[in-house]
Amino acid sequence: NAGVTQTPKFRILKIGQSMTLQCTQDMNHNYMYWYRQDPGMGLKLIYYSVGAGITDKGEVPNGYNVSRSTTEDFPLRLELAAPSQTSVYFCASSFLNTEAFFGQGTRLTVV
Amino acid sequence: AQSVTQLDSQVPVFEEAPVELRCNYSSSVSVYLFWYVQYPNQGLQLLLKYLSGSTLVKGINGFEAEFNKSQTSFHLRKPSVHISDTAEYFCAVKPNSGGSNYKLTFGKGTLLTVNP
Numbered sequence: 280n281a282g283v284t285q286t287p288k289f290r291i292l293k294i295g296q297s298m299t300l301q302c303t304q305d306m307n308h309n310y311m312y313w314y315r316q317d318p319g320m321g322l323k324l325i326y327y328s329v330g331a332g333i334t335d336k337g338e339v340p341n342g343y344n345v346s347r348s349t350t351e352d353f354p355l356r357l358e359l360a361a362p363s364q365t366s367v368y369f370c371a372s373s374f375l376n377t378e379a380f381f382g383q384g385t386r387l388t389v390v
Numbered sequence: 391a392q393s394v395t396q397l398d399s400q401v402p403v404f405e406e407a408p409v410e411l412r413c414n415y416s417s418s419v420s421v422y423l424f425w426y427v428q429y430p431n432q433g434l435q436l437l438l439k440y441l442s443g444s445t446l447v448k449g450i451n452g453f454e455a456e457f458n459k460s461q462t463s464f465h466l467r468k469p470s471v472h473i474s475d476t477a478e479y480f481c482a483v484k485p486n487s488g489g490s491n492y493k494l495t496f497g498k499g500t501l502l503t504v505n506p
Contacts (some may be wrong), residue, residue, distance in 0.1 A: 309461065310492050312494060314496075317398060319399065319498065319499075320498060321396075321480065321496045321497055321498035321499050322434075322480070322496040323497070324494070327490050327492055327493065337493070369434070371494070373433075373494070375492075376422065376441060376486065377439075378424055378436045378439050379424075379482075379494050380436075381426075381433040381434040381435075382433055383432065383433045384432075384433050
């Protein structure tokens with residue numbers, strides 16, 4: 280099993296560009312999450328999903344969008360990249376009463 | 391809503407010394423509790439979890455944690471640390487009932503530095 284796979288690992292964007300961070304899991308988990316990690320700030324929840332077709336906002340959703348058309352995939356879309364979106368992004372998945380499994384992260388720089 | 395407070399942002403210790411990383415939480419419902427470790431430039435790995443039962447939980451790499459419901463704490467301990475334990479440690483909570491039972495909330499992390 281691959282677990283949670285995120286692509287790309289690194290990306291540099293120019294201000295105003297858009298991109299999609301990909302996340303896929305092969306554990307048949309119903310819950311999936313997107314977090315961003317900034318130094319000294321821990322992990323902030325951007326969006327989450329409790330199953331295919333169901334998504335909701337977390338603490339810091341502005342500037343992002345998600346979709347969940349299948350159980351396996353949970354892409355995160357940045358429409359108009361801003362320097363404030365420079366961060367490390369983590370995707371995770373879980374069942375209700377188990378721990379979350381994390382991907383290796385995507386390091387995004389917006390210049 | 392729930393919140394997690396990790397009381398120390400940095401903890402420096404010498405090799406083979408004991409360590410305690412403190413975590414307090416706030417929640418209006420019962421919670422599951424987790425400790426994760428993050429090594430440099432890597433994702434988060436689970437160290438241990440409390441779901442129910444015994445309040446003393448043992449995890450990987452010799453770590454353990456004790457759930458104290460009255461003090462709403464879940465402190466992480468190791469009796470003797472190694473250089474390889476240098477990493478950032480995150481405490482997290484997730485409600486085990488109610489309408490928000492999908493939200494996994496993290497503390498800001500504690501950087502453990504083990505010095506020779």
